[in-house]
Amino acid sequence: MSRPWVRELVVSFAAVILALVVGAVLIIVSDADVAATWGYFFSYPPDALQASWTAVSDAYTSLFLGALGGWKPISETLVQATPLICAGLGVSLAFRAGLFNIGAQGQLIAGALCAGWVGFSFELPVVVHLLLALAAGLFGGAVWGGLVGLLKARTGAHEVILTIMLNYVALYLLQWLLTTDVLQRPGRNDPISPVVEQTAQFPNWPGTRLHLGFLVALLAVAAVWWLLARSTTGFQLRAVGANPEAARTAGMSVGRAYTIAMLAAGALAGLAGAQQVLGTDYPLTDGIAGSVGFDSITVALLGRASPIGTVVAGLVFGALNAGGLQMQLQTQTPLTLTTVLQATIVLFIAAPALVRAVFRIRAEGTGTVLAKGWNA
Amino acid sequence: MKLELRGLTKRFGSLVANDHIDLTVESGEIHCLLGENGAGKSTLMNVLYGLLQPDEGSVLLDGEPLTCTSPGAAIAAGIGMVHQHFMLVPVFTVAENVMLGRERTRGLGVLDQRAARTLVRELSERYGLAVDPDARVEDIPVGVQQRVEILKALANEAKVLILDEPTAVLTPQEIDELIEVMRALKRNGTSVIFITHKLKEVRAIADRITVIRRGKVVATVAPDTSESELAELMVGRPVQLQVDKRAGTNLGGAKLAVEGLDVVDPQGFLAVDGVSFEVRGGEILGIAGVQGNGQTELVEALMGLTAAASGSVKLGGRELVGAGPREHLEAGIGYIPEDRSHDGYVGTFSVAENLILDLHSRAPFSRNGTLSPAAIRANAAQRVEEFDVRTQSVETEVSALSGGNQQKVVLARELSRPLELLIAAQPTRGLDVGSIEFVHNRIVRERDQGTAVLIVSTELEEIVALSDRIAVMYRGRIVGIVGPDTSWDQLGCMMAGIPPEEAAQQAEENPTVLGALEDAHE
Structure with missing residues (x-):
């Protein structure tokens, strides 16, 4: 029974539960009314317990209903999950090749920029325009990611530093272009681009914001699964990620593997950027990426760097995002709580020993090693 | 000092690394602990040295029960250990290394280097361990570095000295010198526990030999036991x-x-x-x-x-x-690297995947960039059978196999074309x-x-x-x-850089104990 993936699933699930417990404490502490009842806990305990229970259950109920309580909330969860899945796949793929890709944010911006520009600059027939814009997004992300792989392969520069720095470059490049004729909408003074042509937009499911990009994301999952599990390239990526010396000794090119991994990771993040601009936002702004690029690192960690795991983790985070908005509207619990929940989940994932200790799960093997230290 | 282990047991989960070990080392005895890799020798010594705590049993020093919860306690009780990998600071001198951890100071915290040097000289004279106290450790040969390790233990007044695979890095001549040192220790009443898996050495060195197999003491025998008998005891079948x-x-x-x-x-x-x-x-x-x-x-x-x-x-x-x-x-070219876990296989990959590590891009294992799982599995099944790789299945991770089986995987791959x-x-x-x-x-x-x-x-x-x-x-x-047909001793001299003819001459003049055993054997 205790196969490794079962244990990892149990640990991931336990981490979510623990995070919800921590979140409950925060809800109680942050609500002034509830906190007040704890002031006289020793003279009349039921008040405090009652108030706390109500606050926590109301918040979590609206979180749950906002994420999964009907078709509309579910579609919103899928919308939120779409870019997280794609960018998360990119981070996962890089992990498997032994690279810590912190640059999904920058790659996503580069992808959105290219896709958006193609989307509003040309007038093309229906299917062609969307495909071309999508390809531009993949290309932009691939360049931004591939650059990192190439630099690492050629000069040995550390990918963490490269990707962090390129995140800034991408963001400020976008901000600057939004003030020039290249991207800025004519007649506007604020940094916003024209709206993407109808022909380049992802078709929506009637009555919701859910768009075809979600299916594209699922196709990407299948493609990444095939790449990793069934292709010779994926075999090389995994070998290099697990033991670069043995891979080199077996005649593989470590530099080539790094470059391919980062090209593909960038393209996937670029796809997420294209989905944002062609599927939900339509004009480009400097907030186009939100925090998707950074959240996708978390998604990849929670998904244990596997394609299927990334889908599940992307859906969980999508649900937390969608539900969090409803929770804020209905119970005045701040949206930031969901951010804290997400962060706490990852903290527990990153410290599996802690989760095992809390739930007394037997430790066997070392689990997935997601990234190595600076010198590795 | 007389050391006794009684019913010492150490378990790791379901694995019993040491199973009710009874062992007596008399004062001034050279006692060899012989066993294969993974037989439990190192675990036993780590228990003795306070690095691990036993689950059952006791350790007696001169009849007094001893509980060591740390190496510090073991050292204080008079147990010294020379590890297989030396624990020396390369840029320090011999005297500084010996002093390390027990520095004596004069006023104002100034290190008393002179005392350390004197101590090194005294000890090296008493035990015949020729070492220059002022030489830097990185400049001296491995055999001499080992003597520094022994000196360190002696400086801590060790009465029982554990040597873990001490001959692995030495030439036959250096091994001879080590044997001399061990005899000097013995004359001074120090007990020596000598851990090894090499049959020749134990017969040349030991007073008594205890053979361990799968965590259990199989036998304690005299050094005149033949090599094939020792091997059979060690492995459990004629070898x-x-x-x-x-x-x-x-x-x-x-x-x-x-x-x-x-x-x-x-x-x-x-x-x-x-x-x-x-x-x-x-x-x-x-x-x-x-x-x-x-x-x-x-x-x-x-x-x-x-x-x-x-x-x-x-x-x-x-x-x-x-x-x-x-x-x-x-x-x-087929290549079996010296560090198999580093260069030879990917530990987290399955046996099947490792068997095609350098063949994965060829037919029949892949076509047009797509792997063929069926061909990979079939190949693995055949190789596992042919090379007698003991594994639960071809999908098992290689890191879960024993060292011997991991090497068989590497060998099977390299010899499969x-x-x-x-x-x-x-x-x-x-x-x-x-x-x-x-x-x-x-x-x-x-x-x-x-x-x-x-x-x-x-x-x-x-x-x-x-x-x-x-x-x-x-x-x-x-x-x-x-x-x-070149003699061991000549090869040993050549390993120290002496040209063949001169080496032959020197070998003739100064035969070593091991060399004599080896050449007689042939």
Whole structure:
């Protein structure tokens, strides 16, 4: 029974539960009314317990209903999950090749920029325009990611530093272009681009914001699964990620593997950027990426760097995002709580020993090693 | 001091590493602990040294119960340990290293270097351990570094000294000196526990031999027990100690020709210095030498893993200098790296995946960039069967296998295609006797098929057993290439850099204990 993936699933699930417990404490502490009842806990305990229970259950109920309580909330969860899945796949793929890709944010911006520009600059027939814009997004992300792989392969520069720095470059490049004729909408003074042509937009499911990009994301999952599990390239990526010396000794090119991994990771993040601009936002702004690029690192960690795991983790985070908005509207619990929940989940994932200790799960093997230290 | 272990048991989960071990080491006795890798010798000594806590049983020192919860407590009780990998600070002098951890100071916290030097001189005189207290550890040979380790233990007034595989890094002559030191310790009443898996040494050194197998004491015997009896006790079945090897009959022309090869290591030193040799088809050339004399760099250069600074490497007339590892593999070189977990396999990959690590892009394992799981599994099933790899299934991660089985996976992969040249570096390091026998036989079989074979080993015994010719390396150069009948002592002298003729003469004049045993054997 205790196969490794079962244990990892149990640990991931336990981490979510623990995070919800921590979140409950925060809800109680942050609500002034509830906190007040704890002031006289020793003279009349039921008040405090009652108030706390109500606050926590109301918040979590609206979180749950906002994420999964009907078709509309579910579609919103899928919308939120779409870019997280794609960018998360990119981070996962890089992990498997032994690279810590912190640059999904920058790659996503580069992808959105290219896709958006193609989307509003040309007038093309229906299917062609969307495909071309999508390809531009993949290309932009691939360049931004591939650059990192190439630099690492050629000069040995550390990918963490490269990707962090390129995140800034991408963001400020976008901000600057939004003030020039290249991207800025004519007649506007604020940094916003024209709206993407109808022909380049992802078709929506009637009555919701859910768009075809979600299916594209699922196709990407299948493609990444095939790449990793069934292709010779994926075999090389995994070998290099697990033991670069043995891979080199077996005649593989470590530099080539790094470059391919980062090209593909960038393209996937670029796809997420294209989905944002062609599927939900339509004009480009400097907030186009939100925090998707950074959240996708978390998604990849929670998904244990596997394609299927990334889908599940992307859906969980999508649900937390969608539900969090409803929770804020209905119970005045701040949206930031969901951010804290997400962060706490990852903290527990990153410290599996802690989760095992809390739930007394037997430790066997070392689990997935997601990234190595600076010198590795 | 008399040391007794009574019913000592140590478990790791369901594994019983030490199962009710009873052992008595008399005062002034050299007691050998003989067992294969993984038999539980190191666990036992770590318990004794306070690094691990026993689950059952007790340790008695001169009849007094002793509980060590840390190495510090063990040292205070008079137990010293010399680890296989030395714990010395290379840039410190001998005296500073001996003083380390028990520094004596004069006023204002100034280190009392003079006291440390005096102590080193005193101890080295008393035990016949010739060491210069002012030499820097990084400048002295490995054998002398080992003496510093022993001095450190003696400075802590050790009455029981544990030596963990102390001969692994020594030449036969250095081993002789170590034997002398151990006898001096014995005369001074120190008890010595000597851990090893080498049969010859124990017979030369020990007063009594305790054999451990799978965590249990199998027998305690006298040193006049024969080697084959000891091997049988150690392994649990009769073992063929001599490799069944007739001289190569299938001798072809020179396949590998190395000419004036220089390799510069990352620190900028000339690690391989003008090395030239030839290996013919159907011949095994053994490269002997103490660890760290350029063998690693030589092999990496021959595989294209390290760039050669100058010189030429030709395989079947084709120049290979400048080509990468992939071209070397494709030229028909099979490679068994010296550190298999580092270079030989991917631990988190399955047995099946590791068996195609350098073949994955060829048919039938993949077509048009797509892997063929069925072909990969079929290949794995066949190799596992042929090489007797003990694994639960071909999907098991290689890191879960024993060292011997991991090596069989590497061997099975490298021998699964037609080879021109087989390079095997330390092919049996860390393996049990049974696996060694298997690996040696496969290597000889590969030779008999007409493949040129190059073996690099720091175990002289292995070199002598397998080689048709022996090249000895010292400081990056080849001291000489000699025949397989060369005496141990001559090889030992050559390993210290002495040219063949002079070495032969010196060996004749100063025969060593081990050499005498070995040559008598043949």
